[in-house]
Amino acid sequence: xxxxxxxxxxxxxxxxxxxxxxxxxxxxxxxxxxxxxxxxxxxxxxxxxxxxxxxxxxxxxxxxxxxxxxxxxxxxxxxxxxxxxxxxxxxxxxxxxxxxxxxxxxxxxxxxxxxx
Amino acid sequence: xxxxxxxxxxxxxxxxxxxxxxxxxxxxxxxxxxxxxxxxxxxxxxxxxxxxxxxxxxxxxxxxxxxxxxxxxxxxxxxxxxxxxxxxxxxxxxxxxxxxxxxxxxxxx
Numbered sequence: 001x002x003x004x005x006x007x008x009x010x011x012x013x014x015x016x017x018x019x020x021x022x023x024x025x026x027x028x029x030x031x032x033x034x035x036x037x038x039x040x041x042x043x044x045x046x047x048x049x050x051x052x053x054x055x056x057x058x059x060x061x062x063x064x065x066x067x068x069x070x071x072x073x074x075x076x077x078x079x080x081x082x083x084x085x086x087x088x089x090x091x092x093x094x095x096x097x098x099x100x101x102x103x104x105x106x107x108x109x110x111x112x113x114x115x116x
Numbered sequence: 117x118x119x120x121x122x123x124x125x126x127x128x129x130x131x132x133x134x135x136x137x138x139x140x141x142x143x144x145x146x147x148x149x150x151x152x153x154x155x156x157x158x159x160x161x162x163x164x165x166x167x168x169x170x171x172x173x174x175x176x177x178x179x180x181x182x183x184x185x186x187x188x189x190x191x192x193x194x195x196x197x198x199x200x201x202x203x204x205x206x207x208x209x210x211x212x213x214x215x216x217x218x219x220x221x222x223x224x225x
Contacts (some may be wrong), residue, residue, distance in 0.1 A: 004158075031211065033212065033213070035213075035215075039172060040217075042120075042203070042215040042216055042217040042218055043147070043159070043203065043205075043215040044211070044215075045212045045213065045214065046164050048211065048212050055174070056210055056212065057213070091159070093213075097184060097210075102147070103211070104164065105149075105161075105213060106161065107151075107158040107159045107160070109157065109158045109160055111156055
């Protein structure tokens with residue numbers, strides 16, 4: 001597609017349930033990032049995939065959070081045993097990482113997660 | 117540590133010029149980005165600076181001073197549609213973006 005897509009756009013779940021959020025990056029982009037934006041807060045880095053390298057998981061807030069990237073394209077962020085503090089907008093971004101000046105990250109529309 | 121500071125809110129009048137400042141203290145620096153984010157939407161890329169100086173792109177310009185850990189975004193000829201949050205982000209050597217909390221700009225007629 002033309003841009004980064006994410007699904008679902010909205011997810012309401014009960015505390016303790018597991019959720020999966022999906023990201024389809026821009027075709028040909030080798031780098032994929034997950035960020036979280038809580039109400040009134042800045043974007044918080046979660047995890048970064050680059051090609052076949054081991055992902056940078058340094059931003060994951062707890063071991064309840066995990067992510068996969070299958071076939072170097074689609075990524076799934078999984079949150080187990082959700083808590084109310086997990087409520088946020090989860091944003092995915094991708095970049096080409098071909099070198100050059102910018103390697104700009106382009107963002108998807110996000111998934112708004114609400115944990116009741 | 118990582119610290120990026122921006123004003124929380126700013127207001128301006130349609131047709132005016134506004135400057136949004138950003139100061140940063142990060143353990144690595146590999147470029148500074150400005151993004152625009154309208155309420156409920158994804159951030160969209162505005163500008164990128166990696167060398168000192170001014171980058172101009174239409175009504176928007178961005179300035180960087182690496183020695184001072186300082187950047188600003190300059191918006192000219194403000195329009196109502198420029199009401200949005202403006203996010204300053206520093207790219208680390210490991211390519212992840214470290215964001216400030218954003219500056220919410222309201223443009224009034």
